[in-house]
Amino acid sequence: GAVVSQHPSRVICKSGTSVKIECRSLDFQATTMFWYRQFPKQSLMLMATSNEGSKATYEQGVEKDKFLINHASLTLSTLTVTSAHPEDSSFYICSARDFAGLATSEQFFGPGTRLTVL
Amino acid sequence: GENVEQHPSTLSVQEGDSAVIKCTYSDSASNYFPWYKQELGKRPQLIIDIRSNVGEKKDQRIAVTLNKTAKHFSLHITETQPEDSAVYFCAASIQNYGQNFVFGPGTRLSVLP
Numbered sequence: 001g002a003v004v005s006q007h008p009s010r011v012i013c014k015s016g017t018s019v020k021i022e023c024r025s026l027d028f029q030a031t032t033m034f035w036y037r038q039f040p041k042q043s044l045m046l047m048a049t050s051n052e053g054s055k056a057t058y059e060q061g062v063e064k065d066k067f068l069i070n071h072a073s074l075t076l077s078t079l080t081v082t083s084a085h086p087e088d089s090s091f092y093i094c095s096a097r098d099f100a101g102l103a104t105s106e107q108f109f110g111p112g113t114r115l116t117v118l
Numbered sequence: 119g120e121n122v123e124q125h126p127s128t129l130s131v132q133e134g135d136s137a138v139i140k141c142t143y144s145d146s147a148s149n150y151f152p153w154y155k156q157e158l159g160k161r162p163q164l165i166i167d168i169r170s171n172v173g174e175k176k177d178q179r180i181a182v183t184l185n186k187t188a189k190h191f192s193l194h195i196t197e198t199q200p201e202d203s204a205v206y207f208c209a210a211s212i213q214n215y216g217q218n219f220v221f222g223p224g225t226r227l228s229v230l231p
Contacts, residue, residue: 034218043207043223044162093161106152107219109161 002028004096006110013084014118020114021079023094029074032098034107038091050077058111084117091115120145123208124222125206131198132230139225141208142157142190150213153182156205156224164208166193169213 004027013019023033031052036044048069050057056069066088068080077096079089091114095107121144123189130136138179143151154162168175168191175182186190195202198212205226209219 012180041226044221046218046220105162106167109154109163111161112159114159 001097002026002098002108004030004094004108006094006113008113010114010116012116012118015085016083019081019084019093019115021081021094021115023077023079023110025095025098025108026073028096028098030077030098031074033071033096034095035069035077035078035079036095036110037102038093038112040091044093047079052077068109071101081115084115086117089115090115120148120210120220122208122222123221124208124225126225128226129160129225130228130230133198133200135198137193137195137202137227137229139193139206139208139227141192141210141222142188143210143220145210145211145212145224146186147176148210149181150211151184151212152209152219153193154207154221156161156207158204162207185208193230195227198227200229200231203227203229 005024007022033050035047038044044100046059050069050071051058052071058064072075091112093112094105094110124141128139152167153165155165157160160190166180166182168184181194207224208222211217213218
């Protein structure tokens with residue numbers, strides 16, 4: 001299957017700092033990428049849909065000014081957690097869909113980034 | 119919007135027994151239903167999926183059934199093994215350009231040796 005990478009895998013930062021997480025599709029072009037947040041023992045909660053060349057679409061309750069998403073190319077989307085606070089500590093996972101063939105519906109997930117804000 | 123429910127939240131079975139996880143969805147327009155397996159601290163991995171034009175799909179020990187009328191679908195794992203222990207998520211989606219998945223809350227499966 002297609003490969004999605006995510007960097008960094010773990011990050012620990014002080015409260016008030018900003019953290020950037022990168023999501024890359026390595027062997028396919030992803031017009032659309034998705035950003036999820038996952039709390040311990042809970043499901044994947046969609047935060048936003050990232051579209052290449054346009055503004056991201058945020059889910060209800062997700063602050064767009066706090067979680068900045070940039071999808072500058074067909075293989076890279078970034079999520080920046082601005083002015084991070086301890087409550088932002090979570091597991092962030094991206095996914096991408098390969099639209100080379102529209103019959104393909106599978107989402108390929110990145111390995112996730114564990115963010116800990118002290 | 120779509121709402122996906124999943125039961126049970128936890129499931130323990132003896133090695134070799136079968137496990138069944140059930141999901142219901144609310145949006146009749148949904149037509150693609152994947153199942154993902156997530157091991158602790160790792161990414162979700164697709165294990166099987168089904169489209170609305172099919173009632174059942176099987177891949178070795180794993181099968182999925184879909185009842186469009188009742189809007190529910192189920193994952194069946196036969197001859198369970200300890201390595202099947204993980205969290206399983208169902209999802210529903212409209213198979214279309216750019217549509218996201220709505221995930222169920224997950225089922226933690228434990229296969230006891």
